[in-house]
Amino acid sequence: MTRALVIGLDSVEPSLVFEEWADDLPTLSALAGDGLWGRLRTTVPPITCPAWPASLTGLNPGHFGLYDLKYRVPGTYTKFGIVNSRMVGKPRAWDYLTEAGRKSIFLFVPVTYPPPRLNGILVSSFLTPSVRSDFTYPKEVKEEVLGLVGGPDGYIIDVYDYRRIPPRELYRQLKAKTEHDFKIIKHFLAKRKWDFFMAVIMSIDRAQHTLWKFFDKGHPRYEEDPELEEGLLDLHRQIDAELAEVLELIPPDTAVVVLSDHGAKRMYHRINANELLAEEGFLKLREMPDRPTGLTELDERGLIDWGGTVAYALGAYIAQVFINVRGREPKGIVEPGEEYLSVREQVADFLSSVRGPDGEKLDNRVYLREDAYRGEKLDLMPDLTIYFDNLHYGSNEAIGFGSPYSLETAKGPDDSNHGELGMFILRDPEERVRGRAEGLVIEDLCPTILDLLEVPIPPGLDGESVLRR
Numbered sequence: 001m002t003r004a005l006v007i008g009l010d011s012v013e014p015s016l017v018f019e020e021w022a023d024d025l026p027t028l029s030a031l032a033g034d035g036l037w038g039r040l041r042t043t044v045p046p047i048t049c050p051a052w053p054a055s056l057t058g059l060n061p062g063h064f065g066l067y068d069l070k071y072r073v074p075g076t077y078t079k080f081g082i083v084n085s086r087m088v089g090k091p092r093a094w095d096y097l098t099e100a101g102r103k104s105i106f107l108f109v110p111v112t113y114p115p116p117r118l119n120g121i122l123v124s125s126f127l128t129p130s131v132r133s134d135f136t137y138p139k140e141v142k143e144e145v146l147g148l149v150g151g152p153d154g155y156i157i158d159v160y161d162y163r164r165i166p167p168r169e170l171y172r173q174l175k176a177k178t179e180h181d182f183k184i185i186k187h188f189l190a191k192r193k194w195d196f197f198m199a200v201i202m203s204i205d206r207a208q209h210t211l212w213k214f215f216d217k218g219h220p221r222y223e224e225d226p227e228l229e230e231g232l233l234d235l236h237r238q239i240d241a242e243l244a245e246v247l248e249l250i251p252p253d254t255a256v257v258v259l260s261d262h263g264a265k266r267m268y269h270r271i272n273a274n275e276l277l278a279e280e281g282f283l284k285l286r287e288m289p290d291r292p293t294g295l296t297e298l299d300e301r302g303l304i305d306w307g308g309t310v311a312y313a314l315g316a317y318i319a320q321v322f323i324n325v326r327g328r329e330p331k332g333i334v335e336p337g338e339e340y341l342s343v344r345e346q347v348a349d350f351l352s353s354v355r356g357p358d359g360e361k362l363d364n365r366v367y368l369r370e371d372a373y374r375g376e377k378l379d380l381m382p383d384l385t386i387y388f389d390n391l392h393y394g395s396n397e398a399i400g401f402g403s404p405y406s407l408e409t410a411k412g413p414d415d416s417n418h419g420e421l422g423m424f425i426l427r428d429p430e431e432r433v434r435g436r437a438e439g440l441v442i443e444d445l446c447p448t449i450l451d452l453l454e455v456p457i458p459p460g461l462d463g464e465s466v467l468r469r
């Protein structure tokens with residue numbers, strides 16, 4: 001076996017693809033029927049970054065220190081930057097393939113801007129700042145990419161502000177974005193030589209947040225709308241049909257992997273984690289804001305008393321709690337060691353006992369830092385990660401709602417959260433593995449790619465090749 005193709009479908013929910021919509025998605029169903037398929041446990045938290053970097057390094061995020069698409073600027077509590085490709089700081093699949101002399105093409109893979117050097121071609125993903133940026137490697141490929149879509153005005157980096165676009169308009173834009181991406185994918189598949197090819201489609205992720213409530217009759221904000229009822233399904237069907245065309249373009253001895261970096265699920269409300277921490281005295285405010293105010297703004301206005309604060313939470317979907325540890329945080333007050341463990345336990349107990357708006361018990365899950373992560377960047381990772389109601393409730397950083405629950409955030413409304421399980425399919429032309437797989441993890445991707453291409457798997461990876469199960 002010398003070739004492999006990986007199609008990443010960001011945020012595709014396994015229960016929809018493998019069960020509810022299996023008959024509507026003939027290409028995916030046939031691939032699964034002929035291959036190995038199953039659910040894949042993703043990173044804590046189930047977010048695009050760290051999930052895709054974990055898949056391509058084969059490493060737990062504790063090795064590269066990223067836990068969201070944004071990162072906290074060292075020495076600050078509430079100043080954030082957007083992650084970039086260089087911050088991963090660990091070899092990814094293209095590095096191993098380049099070293100082994102294999103030619104690869106990577107299109108739209110998250111966290112690849114600025115584009116790294118490799119033996120092959122790379123086109124960066126949605127974190128590309130602008131169409132004027134150098135978002136390809138090598139640089140000259142940019143003109144070829146732009147030429148395929150009618151020039152710079154026709155190139156779509158992302159469907160921005162997808163939570164605020166009216167649903168019908170969003171649906172239209174996502175259809176166009178999917179078509180745009182597959183046009184570029186099919187061009188490079190057919191016109192270039194490659195041993196390994198990987199592309200990631202973001203459309204489903206952008207769609208779930210807004211279109212989920214139109215098909216899910218159990219959703220509290222379910223809306224009957226004949227046109228949008230099948231909107232999310234239709235985007236899956238479009239990808240399935242494009243995938244059929246892609247499979248026509250590849251030699252029959254190519255291994256095919258389709259996977260998602262996390263799933264998606266119905267979201268009821270958000271829990272205002274910092275508002276709760278403030279009410280309980282874990283987070284000290286000098287003054288309670290009279291309107292919902294983000295953490296950064298509160299901090300800039302001097303309203304957070306860090307000298308009296310023991311814990312605060314980041315994250316819009318998942319509560320990522322940092323303890324205000326002395327020596328680690330700018331104005332830390334909690335002593336490392338026993339005091340840290342005791343404070344962390346109190347905060348964990350408090351947040352895991354949060355109930356729903358009608359007093360109902362929630363299935364809250366708590367991940368301690370050392371349980372969720374391993375690696376040399378452990379110190380940067382959240383002390384606690386909380387999945388409210390196992391992700392059926394989101395989290396919220398802002399304070400000033402006057403209630404523990406809210407629907408809105410600074411980014412807009414939202415009807416679905418990410419799920420902790422993604423999907424995985426491998427059709428191996430040599431049929432070494434088939435049937436339903438259990439226990440897959442996102443870190444398995446990198447060693448599996450290397451194994452398929454008969455490139456030695458380096459020691460020390462957290463994932464393992466699915467061919468060796």
Ligand SMILES: [Zn+2]
Binds near residue numbers: 011048261
């Ligand atoms: Zn994602």
